[in-house]
Amino acid sequence: MSLSLTRLWAILRKEFIQMRRDRVTFAMMLGVPIMQLLLFGYAINSDPRHMPTALIAPVQDQFSRSLVAALENSGYYRITHPDAQPSEAERLIAQGKVSFVVTVPADFGQRLLRGERAQVLVEADGSDPTATSGAIAALGGIAESAFRRDLAVPEAAGPEIVVHRRYNPEGITHYNIVPGLLGVILQMTMVMMTAMALTREIERGTMENLLAMPATAAEIMLGKIAPFLGVGAVQVLVILGAAWALFDVPFMGSPALLLAGVMVFVLALVLLGYLISTVARTQMQAMQIAIFVFLPSILLSGFMFPFRGMPGWAQMLGELLPVTHLLRLVRGIMLKGAGLPDVLAQFGALSVMVMVLGALALLRFRRTLD
Template sequence: MTGRRFSLARVLAIFIKEVQQMLRDRPTFAMAVGVPILQLLLFGYAINTDPKGLPTAVVTQDGGPMARSLVAALEQSGYFRIQARPASEREGDALVEDGEVQFLIVIPPDFSRRVVRGEQPPVLVSVDATDPSASSNALAALAQLGAQALRRDLVGPLMPAGAGGALSPSNASAASGASAGMPFEWRIHRRYNPEGLSRYNIVPGLIGTILTMTMVMLTGLAMTRERERGTMENLLATPVRPLEVMVGKILPYIVLGYVQLGVILLAAALLFQIPMAGSFTLLLAMIGVFMLANLAVGFTFSTLAKNQLQALQATFFFFLPSMLLSGFMFPFRGMPRWAQMIGEALPLTHFLRIVRGIMLKGNGLQQLVPELWPMLLFLLIAGTIALMRYRQTLD
């Protein structure tokens, strides 16, 4: 009868047994400890919702002192980093379209003279708004900057030209760019997303994140499932070559990926009215390269893992940095340099730029080459590792 009573000694024995089992399962223990550390590092050091130092091109058509003061004020604000000075607005537009700069600021001719006359000359601010969260704070800072930029220039008899120094409530919107009572006027042009809709950024990005999760996870389970079901020996006994096994196992998931793509694009067009400015055929080709890169990663995980649980754990360690450091959830340019370097090594980072460039900007193949070759390089490296690991599995 005593055996039916609750025993702390038996509970302690089971507790010790489970702890020993957990310590033997090193991948699970590493995940339990490593995931919180990884999240702390990424959210604490890499994630920044207020990006500064955004790459900016300035076209200065006036060499006067007030134009120079305005450019200096832009740099001192911390939000704008002048990295290009194109000769014309057309050249600046090309930089924005290629994604090399976030902002294009055009100072018109006779800017200084018109400010002195109180004519309130317009200053064009053209912004790449494919990711509204990356530029919203910088645009909001322009209102305060416009009132303070020329404060040292408009003194003495020139003071009436800068009177007011603040936006009226009806004109305080950065979207309108109006600047009543200011020495000049900001004219904001949100390119590719005039209304600043977040879904224009999120929905195309979902294509990459969903494909990353499903391609890596499902392929990661491919080889481990063979081992757990005991069919790996039968596969090894066949004359099938390692490359043939890889291709045969990857092809079904490519078909599945295109099915997912069709569902997402249909929802994007019918439910969210996301435009398709570029070539649909080019988008399909780029997605094919992206899927192959992720499938190679999943296949590598499947050769490293001993069971399906370990494969899922490895998938999570790849998916979490991809989602957080690619620019999908948080502005990429707001991250520190070391986080950007890690993000540049991930295929999702380049794919997000590609899919947004095609759908929102109408980019062609020539403009996408800087983002395409890193994905191809990643595919080559991951595929080679997967093939080598599979050969070791055969041995």
Template sequence: MSLRRLLAVIVKELRQLRRDRLTFAMIVGIPVMQLILFGYAINLDVRGLDAAVVDQAGTAHSREIIDAIGASQVLDLRYRVATPQAAEALLRAGRVSTALVVPADLEARLARDDRPALQLVVDGADQVVQATARQLARFPVAGDAGWTRRINPVEVVNYYNPERRAPINTVPGLIGVILTMTLVMFTAIALVRERENGNLELLIATPLSRWELTLGKVVPFIAIGLVQVTLVLLLGGVLFAVPIRGSLGDLYLAALVFIVANLALGIFLSTLARSQFQAMQLAVFTFLPQILLSGFMFPFAGMPRAARWVAELLPLTHFLRLIRGIMLRGAGLAELWPSLAALGVFTLLMLGLTVSRLRKRLD
């Protein structure tokens, strides 16, 4: 072993790393991003769950109770509706995750203390919401001597997952995670592989336009994505009895739009990378914030506002709302159209950026 030769190889590798700007950026960027995401954006102490209020009592006492619950900051009482049916529609559309119902005979219930004074309806498909609802099982109520009494008990109604089974929430989310992980990486290396294998020269010599070349790289992977969706749905139903309460056509249409969005992102990344290794690095770099900020692993409501703004730019965030809404709550695309529209805009933006960067030249 020659120390001189060993040092020469080490110096050569360091110089090559310095010239590889993408790898150097990943060395610095991934630790920084993980530190920021886990230290700042990821928060298991859930606050500000979107909630609807149905005040059927309409008394000063009921309004006082509602104000006290809102002051706890656990629920964000964003909607005031007249009937439980209206609150249920908001739950099904995913606009709220909880609904607080104050019955018309509130005063009688408080006086007799023989029935639940309030009803808290929760989206049981989300286990974090379930746990938060259990924390809110006792609310303070103003008595003559101040805040001395508590409403006990509060009836918690668990919609969509009465058995409180974890796969009900996890399996639909895994569809989005699997599609993101595989399709972005597949297409991210598509153009790079053609360049490395010398096939790009043949494509340049053809009369293909930039749009035709871009779409030609995307379309074949659509079938792969749909096969993956079908496989997860079948296994989820057979192994974990995960229901599909909504329309199967709506589910596949939402999956199709999400698949195209991922492929568009992947083909855009392939225009940035110079090697297949760099393409895989970029795919991982985009996958990490999606799985952490989309609401798959950590509660969306527990994130700071800035982190939620970033999450709204990520396709997985919107697909999770779509797939869970259709599969678990039986919602239709007409109710979930904002998320579908967001995926469409993201797809057009990525395809436009790809075409603008794609040149039928080797340099």
């Protein structure tokens, strides 16, 4: 049979019409590359600047002011707490509100004027070595140039900056990556499995039998997501066991507190997957939407790239992602030994997401039934 342009054109028209009707797939074909282009082009930065820093300086003299000016002029440091107390600075770095704590001794200026080797202590949050490496590397030039104009004796020795990497002194990468994988793996599996479970019932026609039962929308939703909470719990135990047995990741905090936070996160994920299933009509659509949600969760959460290296608008988007708050919670508890007061903000954010996603899922499910 010879090639017929008429038949070929008819098949092409049919495919374009079908593609136009499948709006979710068409949106994914355009949305995914546009999202990747914008995120990688504007939001991703592996060398963060203007990192929040707390300053402990009992004597606010010209030397401490020169040090502050040199740190800020380098572009890497932003003194957000200029008169912090030691206990306050400890709390700030444990909660992740500052990346550095700079301690200037009370006799710092006197030692410089006497030509002695004065020391400045810079404590860095080493739970994410990539985020602080550039700022630490810049300290050498800062130490050499900060006090040249202030010293009365030109040949006086310059200050020595002592760097203390907190929580991960050796800068081991997998101490940061492996705890983060807990959130990434759960995000990928929980959302996709939950989203496809309900759409599979719609495709097979078994949803009609479920809706014929004398059950409310909330009861159906709870019945659908409960098994996936159990699956998530098993995955959590497997990942944490591998982190301890294979990668020797330190576990400094409370296991009960960590498991409680992770299960709130899993609940948010299965509700997100349930919400996706009320939008998608096929399993393919559910998978496409889950992938579309998964990409920004990887790029904007601080898992692959430093969170503080992103512009303000990208950080605002990242704050809306459950993975962002789980990464802070897991790294804080496992690496820093954080207690409930230190991670209370992350618990609160995840709890709010659970309530919002649950309400939206119920609302969408009722509309779908109507």
